[in-house]
Structures are given as C-alpha cells and as structure tokens.
Amino acid sequence: TYKLSVVFYMRVNREQCLDLQSPALWSIVHETSSIEFRYPEGEERFDLALYPYPLFPSPAVVPESVHFVLPANPTDIDLSAAAQVSAKMGQLAASNLLSFSSGTPEDAPPGSSLVVIGQPSTQGVLHSIADYLPLSLSPDGQGFVYPNGEPIPPDWGVIQIIPNPWNTETALLVVSGGSPIGLQRAGEALASQATIDLFKGAYAVIPDVPPANQTLYPMPGEPRENITLAELTGHQEDWEVRGIVIQSLSFNFFLPNEWTMQNSGYVDLHWAHAPTVWSERSMLEVYLNGRLLHVELLTPENALPNTLRVGLPAKLLRPGHNYISTRFTLRLQLEPCVHEFGEEAWATVFSDSMLFLPHQIARQAIFPDLETYPYPFYGQPGLDDVTLAVPDGFTPDELTVALKISARLGKSARGKALRPHMVTASQIPPVEGRAPWHWIVIGEGMRIPMWNEIQPRLKVSGQTLKELMAPTGETAALERDSAPVGVIQELVSPWDETRALLVVTGNTRQALALAGDALSFGETSDELRGDVVTLTEGPLEGGLITVFTTLPTPTPIVNATPMDESAVPTSAPLKWFFLGLAIVLVVIFALLFVGERLGRARERRKMRTSDLPPEETR
Numbered sequence: 001t002y003k004l005s006v007v008f009y010m011r012v013n014r015e016q017c018l019d020l021q022s023p024a025l026w027s028i029v030h031e032t033s034s035i036e037f038r039y040p041e042g043e044e045r046f047d048l049a050l051y052p053y054p055l056f057p058s059p060a061v062v063p064e065s066v067h068f069v070l071p072a073n074p075t076d077i078d079l080s081a082a083a084q085v086s087a088k089m090g091q092l093a094a095s096n097l098l099s100f101s102s103g104t105p106e107d108a109p110p111g112s113s114l115v116v117i118g119q120p121s122t123q124g125v126l127h128s129i130a131d132y133l134p135l136s137l138s139p140d141g142q143g144f145v146y147p148n149g150e151p152i153p154p155d156w157g158v159i160q161i162i163p164n165p166w167n168t169e170t171a172l173l174v175v176s177g178g179s180p181i182g183l184q185r186a187g188e189a190l191a192s193q194a195t196i197d198l199f200k201g202a203y204a205v206i207p208d209v210p211p212a213n214q215t216l217y218p219m220p221g222e223p224r225e226n227i228t229l230a231e232l233t234g235h236q237e238d239w240e241v242r243g244i245v246i247q248s249l250s251f252n253f254f255l256p257n258e259w260t261m262q263n264s265g266y267v268d269l270h271w272a273h274a275p276t277v278w279s280e281r282s283m284l285e286v287y288l289n290g291r292l293l294h295v296e297l298l299t300p301e302n303a304l305p306n307t308l309r310v311g312l313p314a315k316l317l318r319p320g321h322n323y324i325s326t327r328f329t330l331r332l333q334l335e336p337c338v339h340e341f342g343e344e345a346w347a348t349v350f351s352d353s354m355l356f357l358p359h360q361i362a363r364q365a366i367f368p369d370l371e372t373y374p375y376p377f378y379g380q381p382g383l384d385d386v387t388l389a390v391p392d393g394f395t396p397d398e399l400t401v402a403l404k405i406s407a408r409l410g411k412s413a414r415g416k417a418l419r420p421h422m423v424t425a426s427q428i429p430p431v432e433g434r435a436p437w438h439w440i441v442i443g444e445g446m447r448i449p450m451w452n453e454i455q456p457r458l459k460v461s462g463q464t465l466k467e468l469m470a471p472t473g474e475t476a477a478l479e480r481d482s483a484p485v486g487v488i489q490e491l492v493s494p495w496d497e498t499r500a501l502l503v504v505t506g507n508t509r510q511a512l513a514l515a516g517d518a519l520s521f522g523e524t525s526d527e528l529r530g531d532v533v534t535l536t537e538g539p540l541e542g543g544l545i546t547v548f549t550t551l552p553t554p555t556p557i558v559n560a561t562p563m564d565e566s567a568v569p570t571s572a573p574l575k576w577f578f579l580g581l582a583i584v585l586v587v588i589f590a591l592l593f594v595g596e597r598l599g600r601a602r603e604r605r606k607m608r609t610s611d612l613p614p615e616e617t618r
Contacts, residue, residue, distance in 0.1 A: 081187025320375025
C-alpha cells in the first residue's frame, strides 16, 4: 500500500503562536491534481520480461481489469491453469485494485487485457488471432512452430504476449501448448516466480517447470516459538512515531492450525519515548487482534529504552493471521505553540522486541470462522491442497467468482510457485479421493457442485432465512424471485476434519457476485464473521447480515474420517438448552418474588404488634 502525503509548513511571524489564526496563511490542493506513472510504451510494452506488465503493473496502483477466455468445454487442465494464473496475478498485484471477468473476447469490459487459455485443438480464439502470434500455429492447427518453421514439441508449454487485437491499447496473453501436458506446464510457469524471472521477449517456450514451493516469500510471521519483530517483518530498522498524533504500529504473525497455544505467551516490547511528552495525556496501548491488553502512561521514568512485557492470552490467538498493535497517543502541554509534526514528541519501538509463542502441536479439526478467511486455504505455501469446483456448464459469472477467490488466496499465499486446482462437478473425484483437499464450491442456487452431499450440512434453511426460502422436497433453496441474497458458509470438510469446505452461492447471479466480491477484494471482505454470512442489496445497501455464528470448539483428532450424516450438527440441542434455561430463570424469579412478598408481610405484622400496648401484646 502506498500513501502520498503533502505537508505544508508556513510561517509569517517569528513567534509560531502568532501564526495559528493568521488569515495570511492558507493553501489549496486542487482536485485537478494528478499522479503520472511512466511505463514502457509502444511495442516495448509487450515483453514477458515485464510480466505482469502490461496487463497490470506490480504492484497495481490503479484499478486494472483482466478478462479470461477459456475453451467452450474446458478440461480440468484448462481450469487449473486459469486458477494458477489468477492466483499468481493476485500475489503480484499486491493490492485490491485487480478485477476479473470471463467469457468471449467480445464480452470483455472496456479497457480489459485478455488471457486466452487452451490448446489450439480446443481454443478457437487461437485460430482467429493466429496471424498476430509470434509463434504461429502448426500446419495441422494442433500445435505451434518457431518463427523459422521448426515445430515445437507438443508437451512443451507456450506463452505469448501481443497487443490485444480487439483493443490495441491493452494486452493479450496466450497460455497454451500442443497437448494437455504442454498446457499444464504453461499455466504452472506463469504461476512460478522462478520461471517468470527467466522470461524475455514476446514469447516463452516451457520444456519443464521447477518443482513447486522451492522457496518462500519472506511473509510476515513465519511460525516460530521465539521471534523478533525484525525477523517477523523482514524490517531491520526501528519503528518511529513523531508529532502530536495518535498512531498505531501493527505487526502480523501467522499461526498454523495444528498449534495449540498456551497461556504463557507474551511480547517483550523494547521501546522508548520523548521525556517531554505530557504524562497525563500520553500513553501506549497494546492490542492483540483488536482486543486491548495493556495501557501504559508515558512518564519520565519509562522514557529511556526499556522493556514492557505484555501477556498474550491463548483464547485471543487464532489459526491463520494474527496481529499485535501498539497505539501511541503523544501530547505536549504547550501544543498550541508546537508544530504538529515537530521533533518535540516521539516514540520508538525497537526491532529487537521479542514475541514468545509457546504451543503444543496436535492434529486439529478445522475451526470454521470466516473472520480468519482466507485462512485455512493458504495453509500450504503454494495452495497445493486447494481445489475450486464450479458447475458443469458453468456460466461466466460462476467462473469469474472462482477466479476472484483464487486471486485472493494468491495474495495471501507465501509460496513463490502457486498450484491451486479447479474442476467442474463431473470432474470431482470419488469420495475416497477428496480427503487431501480444501474444497471451495461455487454455483448459483442448487447448481453448487456436490449439492446433494453438501445441502444437509448447510444452514441456509434456518429460521432466520425462512422468509427467503422455498421448499423443494427435503431440501430448501433461496427463492429466485426474491431480493438477491448471497450466502457464504464455511464447514469442516466431510472428507477430512483437518480440511475446510467453503460454499459460495446466491439466489441470483447478482447475489453470487456479492458473495464472490466479499471473498475477494470487495469492501465487505474485512467484515466477515462467523461460519455463515448472507449478503444482500436493496434496503440494506449492500450491508452484511451475519447469522448462525455459533462455532464449534476445535479439538485434536487422531484420524481424519468421513463425517457420518447423522453427526451433522442441528439446532435442536441448542433449542432445548435455551428452553431449559428459560424455565430455570422463571422459577428463580418466581421464588424471589414470593420470598419478597412473604418478607414484607412479616415486616407488617411486626410493625402492628409493636404499636400495641404492652398488656395487649401479652
């Protein structure tokens, strides 16, 4: 994330206090101001050495759009190539400014670059743009040839970048090969930093791809029991806060699902501050995942470099990304005569501050909570254990949602080579072959892959959504003629309790897009909570409604076994619990009421007897 700041420092008097209300001091930043980024122009842009430019710069600094074009009947190789390319794009964009769409080239939104995926034998678009390609199609139309006419082996991947024939201001990227193996290698090459770094020129031929995940990006919080903030962030310099400000410093760290945290964890914060700050109004606050842990007033006694130890409660730690925040409030008693960004007020957090995370390792069942999304899906650095599933005969909207989610996972992934998979419903393996994967199933309404197996576990048939449901035999579906309602639910995988199943659906195409945006780079992505979320437009103006957020307690497991249908949680035990609790409370209140009335009656009798003459009381 980049931030451009413009600070004006203006004086007309020797004494700064005299300038505070002076009408002679003013400045304006006009809305017509602009920022210009200079990139290669003309044919020089179309060089794979610049990838992902000219599709978009890395990192993306303005909104960019990429349109995917797949064969009419894509194989799992075609779909997985699309998932891998989009995941790597999400990682390279490193921002929320990348949007995706899919369909034919004519369907592309204005200003979109194209990604054409498929073999010449199945992707007709390659034949329509053959005259523009630096590597032409072979005479039989089944493969490619070098510029000198020499055939390229069919099992070699082929990647080409050219000006988009439909809009020469944008780019067209070809991901192909003369066989399924060649196409797979092309997709893997575009998802691997090791091969991207070797690209040069308008095309690349891929005879082989290095094994995935040879190296990792230095991501925040590589899990370890003892780790300094410098090791945690890769930032060797100390962090400073200056001026009369309220400012936070956040430090992210990652916890694997198999870690069972202990309560003896802590952070040793090595810090210092200006001794001149106003002690009564200046403070340091320490937060863990947004929860306040400690408040320390800034006094002359703790101004010099010192260490503050703050305990980290295990109940506040969660699998996936966590963060510790230090929030400084700096104030001076003579603020009106001190420049806001002056040197008088400052605080420092030193990079040798230490995080201690004691834990035990146990194979744990997944804890479904969308607040930690996209965890657990990026648990493997290369997303190797993630499979996205779309319906047979998927619509462009359904594929687009899958590509957006893949890009979001890529943004959080730590591997330099990404290998998520994507299949259609008919390409899903039998039950015994589903255990190794995290599953993300996407579809409008009951088009969700594996609907009959998943539906009994869904909570969308609950009472809270009753007005949006229409009965269809033993199942329930969102009414298609109701307002658009997107549904996201995270479950423990029925085929492996250490894996997650994410269901993304909606009663209309617009509703499915709402759910997809919430799981990608939409404005609501940071508001997800609980194991089920519904999203709607209209009266709620895109607001979130969260329902059914009671979460199971994670427990260590010995063996991952398929879940029995009879073991599916229901709302019946919870209903009887609350009914019993209500009865107990009613009885308690009734006893208290009766006891109070009896006590008052005894008091009145005592008062009457005390008012009688002694002989009468006898």
